[in-house]
Amino acid sequence: MWTQLSAERPAAFGWAAAMQPDGMAVPVSARTVPLRARAVQRSVPAPRVLTSFSALWGGDPVQVVDHDEFRTGLSSLHAPQEPSPHGFPRGAMAGRALHAILERWQWHEDANGSALASLTAQVLAEEGLPAEWDTVVVSWLRALMATPLMVDGMRLGALDPARQAREMAFAFPVTGMRQKRIDALIAGLDPHWAKRPNAGQAALSGALRGVIDLVFEYEGRYYLVDYKSNWLGPCAQDYTAEALAAAMAGGGYTAQALIYALALHRHVRACVPAYDPARDFGGVFYLFLRGMAPDAPGRGVVQLRPDPALLRQLDALMAGGGAA
Numbered sequence: 337m338w339t340q341l342s343a344e345r346p347a348a349f350g351w352a353a354a355m356q357p358d359g360m361a362v363p364v365s366a367r368t369v370p371l372r373a374r375a376v377q378r379s380v381p382a383p384r385v386l387t388s389f390s391a392l393w394g395g396d397p398v399q400v401v402d403h404d405e406f407r408t409g410l411s412s413l414h415a416p417q418e419p420s421p422h423g424f425p426r427g428a429m430a431g432r433a434l435h436a437i438l439e440r441w442q443w444h445e446d447a448n449g450s451a452l453a454s455l456t457a458q459v460l461a462e463e464g465l466p467a468e469w470d471t472v473v474v475s476w477l478r479a480l481m482a483t484p485l486m487v488d489g490m491r492l493g494a495l496d497p498a499r500q501a502r503e504m505a506f507a508f509p510v511t512g513m514r515q516k517r518i519d520a521l522i523a524g525l526d527p528h529w530a531k532r533p534n535a536g537q538a539a540l541s542g543a544l545r546g547v548i549d550l551v552f553e554y555e556g557r558y559y560l561v562d563y564k565s566n567w568l569g570p571c572a573q574d575y576t577a578e579a580l581a582a583a584m585a586g587g588g589y590t591a592q593a594l595i596y597a598l599a600l601h602r603h604v605r606a607c608v609p610a611y612d613p614a615r616d617f618g619g620v621f622y623l624f625l626r627g628m629a630p631d632a633p634g635r636g637v638v639q640l641r642p643d644p645a646l647l648r649q650l651d652a653l654m655a656g657g658g659a660a
Contacts, residue, residue, distance in 0.1 A: 384542035386507075389595050392515055392540075393588030419468075421476045421626040422570050429463040431565045434625060435549065436462075437473070438563055443481050444497045449474055476625075484633040485621055490554055492561075500552035504560075506599040507545040512656025514539050518591060521649065528585030539656065548596050557618030560600050562592070564624045575627025575636045584622065584638060593620045597642050598650050613644040 424430060436459045441452050456473045460466075481493030523529045550561035566583055568574045584590050597620050605611050619641030627636025642650075 385540060386543050386545060387540065388545050389588070389592040393591055418570075419472050421472070422567070422572070424469060424472060424476075424626070425465060426565075426567045429465055433459050433463045433465060434473075434477075434565050435563060437477065438549070439502050441477070442497070443493055444495075449478050452477060479630055480623075480625065480628055482630045483628045484630075485623075485637055485639070487633075492550075495552050495554065499554075500550060502550055504548045504551045504603075505545070506548070506603065507543045508599065508602065508654070509542070510544050510654045510656075511541050512539040513541070513544075513654050514656070517653050518594075518650070521646075521653065522590050522594065525646075526581070526585055526590045528582055529590060532585060532588070541656075544595065544654070546592075546596060546599060548599065551600060554618065557616055558600060558604050559618040559621060560596055561621045561623060562589075562596065564589070564622055565626065566624055567626060568624065572627055572629065572632065572635065575624055580622075580624060580627075580636070580638050583624070589622060590640075593622060593640050594642060594646075594650055596620065597640070598647060598654070601647050602651075613647060617641070617644075617647075 437452070437456055440459075441455055443452070446452055453470065453474050456477075457467065457470050460469055460473065482491060484491055519529065519532070548560050549563050552559055552561070564583075564587075566587070568579050568583060584593075597617075601613055601617060604616065605613075608616070619639055622638040622640075624636040624638070629635065
């Protein structure tokens with residue numbers, strides 16, 4: 337019956353009138369209707385990504401790692417080392433250990449350093465670092481707390497614990513952000529930046545995330561701190577202003593500093609009534625821990641204070657604004 341009906345009214349059944357030798361009907365579309373893809377009538381948007389400073393200036397915009405020292409597994413763990421910050425192992429394990437201790441140590445409650453000693457032993461063991469470094473790290477970080485960061489004598493150890501936040505995470509949207517534009521902005525501030533490889537050309541949209549080691553308020557101004565465990569040489573004299581400037585550019589840290597500054601600026605602007613960045617934004621400290629000591633104020637310390645115009649310009653670049 338179906339064969340008879342399909343022969344009499346092939347269009348109703350979608351079959352051709354002609355039959356194959358085995359009696360099976362041939363679909364009309366297979367014989368008479370050419371197939372072709374429909375033309376795309378709209379643009380396909382670029383994928384939205386979750387990225388970070390380390391990913392952008394480290395070469396892969398879809399990574400979300402943020403702690404720069406952790407990107408390498410290289411370590412001098414088994415090399416001959418002097419018992420000092422300059423001999424302390426380098427690489428991922430050492431960087432993680434120092435960050436973990438500074439994040440978890442409540443230094444304002446530990447005048448004699450006993451809590452630091454216990455925490456240091458625990459963290460170094462967790463990272464597989466030899467216990468012989470425990471006393472070195474304890475002495476090193478206690479000295480760090482007494483090291484002036486500014487000419488007025490401001491020290492980490494004297495900060496009000498109620499006016500600080502550690503490991504402050506942020507994420508903000510970016511739309512059509514072009515890394516090359518940010519690089520062009522930085523090149524006008526940092527002469528070392530021009531030596532870096534050219535940035536990618538693609539516009540990125542999605543979210544930019546990061547984690548700021550320490551944020552604090554001091555005398556009515558807001559600051560941020562990023563700890564660097566980078567090894568710049570075997571002695572304190574290797575941590576000169578020129579060496580720090582080269583390290584900032586070489587590691588992409590100037591870009592990191594501006595992104596973190598923008599994150600703090602946006603946060604304070606949203607939370608503090610009548611916020612004025614010219615008056616209230618204190619700046620950024622990059623602390624190269626191995627070079628710092630109480631008897632050498634300023635050594636190992638990079639301080640940046642982006643002006644309000646620069647923060648506004650960077651804000652616009654994150655939204656795809658600015659010159660091409």
